[in-house]
Amino acid sequence: MTGKDLRIVFMGTPDFAVASLKALVEGGYNIVGVITAPDKPAGRGRQLQQSAVKQYAVAQNLKVLQPEKLKNPEFIAALEALKADLQVVVAFRMLPEVVWRMPRLGTFNLHGSLLPQYRGAAPLNWAVINGEKETGVTTFLLSHEIDTGAILFREKITIGDNDNVGDIHDRLMDIGARLVVKTVDALGEGRYTTVEQDEIQAGNLKPAPKIFKEDCKIDWEKPAEEVRNLIRGLSPYPAAWTELVDGKGKLMSLKIFKAEIEPNEGLAPGTLETDGKNSFKIAAKDGWLVISDLQLSGKKRMSTADFLRGVHEPETFKLP
The missing domain is CATH 3.40.50.170 (Formyl transferase, N-terminal domain)
Incomplete structure (x- = not known):
């Protein structure tokens, strides 16, 4: 048969x-x-x-x-x-x-x-x-x-x-x-x-449990490579996320879909830096995550440049 x-x-x-x-x-x-x-x-x-x-x-x-x-x-x-x-x-x-x-x-x-x-x-x-x-x-x-x-x-x-x-x-x-x-x-x-x-000789077995929202929250105390892998492993869905506070103290959720690593000079994890035009980066334990693709709560997914053009005073943003 x-x-x-x-x-x-x-x-x-x-x-x-x-x-x-x-x-x-x-x-x-x-x-x-x-x-x-x-x-x-x-x-x-x-x-x-x-x-x-x-x-x-x-x-x-x-x-x-x-x-x-x-x-x-x-x-x-x-x-x-x-x-x-x-x-x-x-x-x-x-x-x-x-x-x-x-x-x-x-x-x-x-x-x-x-x-x-x-x-x-x-x-x-x-x-x-x-x-x-x-x-x-x-x-x-x-x-x-x-x-x-x-x-x-x-x-x-x-x-x-x-x-x-x-x-x-x-x-x-x-x-x-x-x-x-x-x-x-x-x-x-x-x-x-x-x-x-x-x-099968497989070494230590790694599980793959269902992913919940809290599993997707970025811990900026982690090494930059671990943070980037989390972002890659959750993009495009359900997406890694962090919280952001604007200059008026408003708390927002920010999904991150793509980021690259740059070295930094030992800055505190969670430090945020932007030129207000094209660059938006957040420090992890041992380097920057330079974000290129993101989505602010209530908005569409977009490039960092489009995001920075559409927000007020991005240089005042910080993590909680």
Whole structure:
């Protein structure tokens, strides 16, 4: 049997997952159902928003299921009725055993790291935040503990010094889509071997937990390279941020999307300096972060020069 003979159920929600689903659909694979998140209210009008995966699936006339709870008996019955040989998971939620054990070939997941490193919800972000020089994608068979199943395939990429998480996301999205197709073919034809994660020499394992707002706040007491890596690892979303006080004492939030390092003469961390025209920099523990791309609360993202042109007396700005 080939991969194209399999009845496949695809599970995913964001843009990252669409590339894999699209690669399967355009490759002629038999997608008998797509499972994605329920529509959610978004924006000022709180209009119901479909997930990126649902939008693509509907456009392709694929059957879509959107369960609130994955153990719901009605959903389980609907999933069983699809008679899947294989389930493919890309950027979805944790599955109960009754779901991932259902197909005869099991369920595999595409994860955005070189497992066993960076298990968790935000592997792309944490790899860049931690200053890694390489990362990648892994396909693995689901098991009881999250992101711990037997590995099928991995593919590495290099993280450049100027790459942000948006760059890594886009590259891994495309590489991951090809790896999903490769994995489906291998499972369909039975030509694969698995590797248990505890057999891989990976040193100290680094986690990749979900990122919250406080994780994104810049600590200017940290070395400049750590601050820059945080900025890269959170750009363009959710974005690293700091607080700023203007000359009238107004406290504002400032998101920073891009910055470069310059040496300074041991200035106190948090020292702010600007020429009021093009240069805006903040001192970390051992150097300046020269900011080139930012967003003040309530404003649009813009260049530093545009930001300085639009504010009053930027030379009075300081950190709290």
